[in-house]
Amino acid sequence: MDYDIDTAAPETKAGFASERDAHDELMRTHDEFKATNDERLAALERRRGDVLLEEKVDRISDAIDLRLKRIEDYALKQARPQLDGRRADYVAGSREHKSAFEAYVRSGDAAPLRAIETKALSIGSNPDGGYLVPVELEHAIASRLASISPIRAIASVREISGSVYKKPFMTAGPATGWVGETDARTQTTSPTLDALSFPAMELYAMPAATATLLDDSAVNIDEWIASEVELTFAVQEGAAFVNGDGVNKPKGFLAAPTTANETWSWGKLGTIATGAAGAFPDDDPSDVLVDLIYALKAGYRQNGAFVMNRKTQAAIRKFKDSSGSYLWQPPAQAGGRASLMTFPLVEAEDMPDIAANSLSVAFGDFLRGYLVVDRQGVRVLRDPYSAKPYVLFYTTKRVGGGVQDFDAIKLLKFAAS
The missing domain is CATH 3.30.2400 (Major capsid protein gp5 fold)
Structure with missing residues (x-):
């Protein structure tokens, strides 16, 4: 398969079939990516890194990004409402x-x-x-x-x-507690707002x-x-x-004050450190993503989503879990989102690239958070x-x-x- 990326606008087709075809193309490209990346990892284990394989993996990763963009373009076109002033229901x-x-x-x-x-x-x-x-x-x-x-x-x-x-x-709720049926009740304090x-x-x-x-x-x-x-x-x-x-x-969410999650307090966003300046750790890099997910309380986690830019997503796309399965997965159906560790992944190009002390990955329930x-x-x-x-x-x-x-x-x- 040829992966010389063509950045021209995708061919415009009508109906669901074109979006489905774009999704099928994405799935085939992802299968090729996994096979090539497995070959690259095997070469690294033999301590025979192959520059051509590295470049091929990067090209296929770029192709995946292009196919995701094509699917998004189809979804956007379908989401656009018709502006026709001749509708009968206009007052x-x-x-x-x-x-x-x-x-x-x-x-x-x-x-x-x-x-x-x-x-x-x-x-x-x-x-x-x-x-x-x-x-x-x-x-x-x-x-x-x-x-x-x-x-x-x-x-x-x-x-x-x-x-x-x-x-x-x-900021502080009314006093509450358990009491017996005949116990005296102390007067509750008023909440602080x-x-x-x-x-x-x-x-x-x-x-x-x-x-x-x-x-x-x-x-x-x-x-x-x-x-x-x-x-x-x-x-x-x-x-x-x-x-x-x-x-x-x-005011953007990255402009909010931050603190290590262990010392979190209201008014700040908690952070999880990767343990390596400007990089994921060399050993088990996906573990820090697990730590990030479980830094969030269960009530928020069930509606959680990852937010990162394209370059960070390309780096994470190569990660596997302990069973050898890739953590990043393409959309399960046409019009859906890519997922990371089963959570939706939102691509926001304004998120910073990976660098020393950068906050390049966000995870949370943005419906409640922003x-x-x-x-x-x-x-x-x-x-x-x-x-x-x-x-x-x-x-x-x-x-x-x-x-x-x-x-x-x-x-x-x-x-x-």
Whole structure:
């Protein structure tokens, strides 16, 4: 089989069969990877390392990554909702908003949109702040982001109407205990509460259109805007949800304070050291993954998922358990996720590469551990002046995020201790 990786876009096919074919191709590639890696390991045991085998294993591993990407592309295409304003279930107000929005985008006529937002008593319904997109387009953008933004796909997502979401949590509970039927009951103490704040920050994209595109009535403007902004929003979100410092952006989970898991306390994420600086240990490297899994309490572990980038995943793909079975497994079915030690594996390219003291692998229940906050409303401001002859569409949404349960996520630290 030839493993000269072709990075061109996969051939577009319709229906389930194409996704199934991509999955079958992935399974065949993984079988080839296992056979070649077994041959490489046997050569190492004979102390006759083969450079060609090493390179072949790496090429096949890259091929697996490409086939996984192809499956993800098929799944994303199926997840995209159709934006057709002619559906019978649209209410009159929705049709009116959609028609007014299309007139604004195509010709710059803002009067109908201004009238709609003024009638709805919308805040900031002026040209300087842009205009709200139809609710169907807003939901379409949110749906697409959930499909392509890796952390959003596994985190909790809450929609708010204000600028900050505050979530209370209990730092000390009321006194409890067991008593006999006739024993005296001491007065219970009140719980101690604190609050986590999740401010929504502004995220923007600025797609450009030509006059020809805007004049073409066959072009679905809603679909065009959604497809143009989805990738920009997803890339920016993905980076912030992992590494964001909380300044004008969400706070990523890797930006939270950390401590060795043995000394864990609320407000910090616990870490498990690999025992080797910038590497997995030479002997039984997968043992540290087991330690990471069981650092999580059972209530969180049952919904746990691994998060790492492609390079880290490629390194782990070569690991075996004591019975000789590979720990990394491709998706069991088309549209599924790869798994590591039976837990789902989420690829997030913003996770750091393996290096000294890096936190390159996360494991946890992200649904309980990380919260994404979306403020209602996506706005578009038409700008025909800044980049003539192109028309720019300054598109903004407000999003926040941060760790909401510090006990639900654990990190693997590539350090001696």
